[in-house]
Amino acid sequence: MMPSIGRLKKRPDFLKVAAARTKWVTPGLILQARRRPAPGGPDEGREADEGHEAGKDRAVRVGFTVSRKVGNAVQRNRARRRLRAVARAVLPDRGRAGTDYVLIGRRATLERPYGALSEDLREALERIGKSGKSRRSTAAVKVRRE
Numbered sequence: 001m002m003p004s005i006g007r008l009k010k011r012p013d014f015l016k017v018a019a020a021r022t023k024w025v026t027p028g029l030i031l032q033a034r035r036r037p038a039p040g041g042p043d044e045g046r047e048a049d050e051g052h053e054a055g056k057d058r059a060v061r062v063g064f065t066v067s068r069k070v071g072n073a074v075q076r077n078r079a080r081r082r083l084r085a086v087a088r089a090v091l092p093d094r095g096r097a098g099t100d101y102v103l104i105g106r107r108a109t110l111e112r113p114y115g116a117l118s119e120d121l122r123e124a125l126e127r128i129g130k131s132g133k134s135r136r137s138t139a140a141v142k143v144r145r146e
Helices: 011-019 044-049 054-058 073-094 107-111 114-131
Strands: 005-007 022-025 029-035 060-065 099-105
Touching (some): 011 029, 060 073, 073 107, 073 114
Parallel strands (some): 060 099
């Protein structure tokens, strides 16, 4: 059964994913991931208060963020649209149920061919799924601190 895809829209959800410190960097995007606690886990009460329904606990949820470093508003929106299209194509098959993902756009997200961008997401999902820990690919471009 294919997991349904939900959206992360609130800042606390994005912060929880970032706090998990599980990420993979590729030339076209950065993927962060966090497994949500199983029902009955320590965070269940808090998540229930936030309005999550029991049936949605096993859904894949995804959020998108693109900073001003990528460009002006038009370029950031274009990068977000490209990330949404790639996520719509890849996550139903490759996403892990009960996991929150955040896709972070990079400057290369704008120019990278669609096929390469979707391969970046597939690779990141595979690497995060195998290791469960934060790692970097030797082929991945280093994140510059500006």
